[in-house]
Amino acid sequence: MKRIILVMLVVGFAAAAGIVRSYTRTGHRFSDLPKAISSDSNSPGNVRDEIRKSFELSPGARVEVAGINGAVRIETSDTKTAELYIERIGKSTEALQRRKITIDASATSLTIRGEKGDAGLLSRVFGSSPTEKVTLKLPRQVSLVAAGINGALNVAAIEGGVEVHGINGKVDIAEARGSAEFDGINGNISAGFKQLGKDGVSLNGINGNIELRLAEDTNVEFEAHGMNGEVTSDFANFVLEEARHGSFSAHIGSGGSSIAAHGINGNIRLQRAMSAAIKTDAAASKS
Numbered sequence: 001m002k003r004i005i006l007v008m009l010v011v012g013f014a015a016a017a018g019i020v021r022s023y024t025r026t027g028h029r030f031s032d033l034p035k036a037i038s039s040d041s042n043s044p045g046n047v048r049d050e051i052r053k054s055f056e057l058s059p060g061a062r063v064e065v066a067g068i069n070g071a072v073r074i075e076t077s078d079t080k081t082a083e084l085y086i087e088r089i090g091k092s093t094e095a096l097q098r099r100k101i102t103i104d105a106s107a108t109s110l111t112i113r114g115e116k117g118d119a120g121l122l123s124r125v126f127g128s129s130p131t132e133k134v135t136l137k138l139p140r141q142v143s144l145v146a147a148g149i150n151g152a153l154n155v156a157a158i159e160g161g162v163e164v165h166g167i168n169g170k171v172d173i174a175e176a177r178g179s180a181e182f183d184g185i186n187g188n189i190s191a192g193f194k195q196l197g198k199d200g201v202s203l204n205g206i207n208g209n210i211e212l213r214l215a216e217d218t219n220v221e222f223e224a225h226g227m228n229g230e231v232t233s234d235f236a237n238f239v240l241e242e243a244r245h246g247s248f249s250a251h252i253g254s255g256g257s258s259i260a261a262h263g264i265n266g267n268i269r270l271q272r273a274m275s276a277a278i279k280t281d282a283a284a285s286k287s
Contacts, residue, residue, distance in 0.1 A: 047093050049130075051086040055105040059141040060160065067114035069099065070132040071151035071169065076140040076158055082110055083137040090130030098129050112136075114148075143178070152187070161197055170208075175273070182206060188266070192273045196220070200258035209266040212259065213273035219256035222270070224248040226263045233270040 057063075057080060065072055084103070090096040097117045104111040114132055133151075143160030146153050152169035155162070161178030164171055170187040179197035182189055183204045192213035193201070200220070203210060209229070214220065224231060224247060231240070231248045242249040252270065261268060 046089050046091060047096055049088040049090075049096055051084065051088070051101060051103075053084045053103065053105075055082045055084070055110055056080055056107060057082050057110060057139050057142065058107045059139070061107070061139070061142050062109045062145065063136070063138060063142050064109070064111045064113070064145040064147070065134060065136070065149070066112070066145070066147040068112075068132050068134055068149045068151065069114060069129055070134070070149075072134045072136070072146065072149055072153050074136045074138060074144070074153075074155045074158075076138050076142075076156040079137075079139050081137075082139065084112065085135045086112075087133045088130045089133075091128055095128055096130050099132070101132070144176075157192075157194075159194075162191075175213075182210075193218075194273075196257035198257065200260070203259070203261040203264060203268075205263045206261075207265045210261075210264065210268045211271060212268070213271045214252070216272055217253075219253035220251060220259055220270075221255040221257070222248070222250040222252070222259045222261075224261035224264065224268065227261060227268075228265045229267040231268045231270075234272060235270060238270065 063082070065074075082105075086101060088096055088099075088101070090098075100115055100117045102111075102113050102115060112134065138158070140157060141159045143162070144155065144158060145163045146155075146167065147163075147165040149166070150168045153164065153167055153171045155173045155176075157175035159177050161180055162173060162176045163181045164183070164185065165181070166184045168186045171182070171185055171189045171191070173191040175192040175194050177194045177197075179199035180191065180193070180201045182191075182202065185206045185208060188208040188210070189203075189206060190211045190213075194215060196214070196218065201212065214235075218235075222231070227246050227248065231243075231250065233250075233252070235252050237253050238250065239252075240248065240250045259270075
């Protein structure tokens with residue numbers, strides 16, 4: 001078995017060496033070989049692709065957006081229709097083929113997922129991947145799961161809970177209702193909550209500052225461990241009961257839903273929330 005593997009490796013190296021010799025003998029530079037293999041264009045222009053779809057969702061539907069190489073923006077309103085717009089930009093048609101977007105929809109769920117495309121191994125290794133910009137217009141009565149996004153996540157007010165995992169960018173959630181999970185975020189978090197669910201808010205592995213906006217009458221138990229930062233609040237009934245290096249324990253009011261934080265490299269601020277509806281009215285009056 002080892003002999004077979006060794007022979008395969010030798011053949012592979014020989015084939016690669018042959019490609020390099022053949023390419024350089026024609027007057028090309030070795031540094032240009034990855035572009036030739038990947039078929040990426042040397043021209044400054046880009047190739048663009050668009051996806052537009054609409055779906056009917058029932059109240060309480062679950063929406064998942066995952067594996068997106070770019071920013072995600074979610075707008076909401078009092079409607080039953082979800083409208084999806086995705087803009088994909090690559091250096092060439094071949095670059096666009098290195099990734100694909102799969103969409104699965106039913107009345108109770110909508111999943112939008114970016115995945116590897118059908119390009120060959122050499123093209124995936126040497127070629128550039130396209131960027132993706134996702135804009136969703138959703139009914140307000142949904143829950144949201146966002147995972148593996150290489151870009152900022154911006155979400156308007158929703159009436160369900162949120163799960164946010166593996167985001168390389170800022171996370172901004174105007175308002176949610178229910179429980180929330182934030183895990184593996186490389187960027188600041190700003191999130192408002194109309195009402196916390198029984199499981200509260202979980203924050204794990206966050207590299208950035210965190211701002212949580214809570215309702216005026218919120219009763220919360222707060223606990224943090226492994227934290228490189230400070231905890232502050234503008235609630236009058238905020239009580240910091242215990243604080244030692246990297247750990248904090250506090251409560252707002254009589255205590256209730258939990259906010260648990262672990263492995264935070266940044267500060268946490270608990271603020272009194274102004275509802276998204278009031279914010280919208282205030283912004284409209286200024287315009």
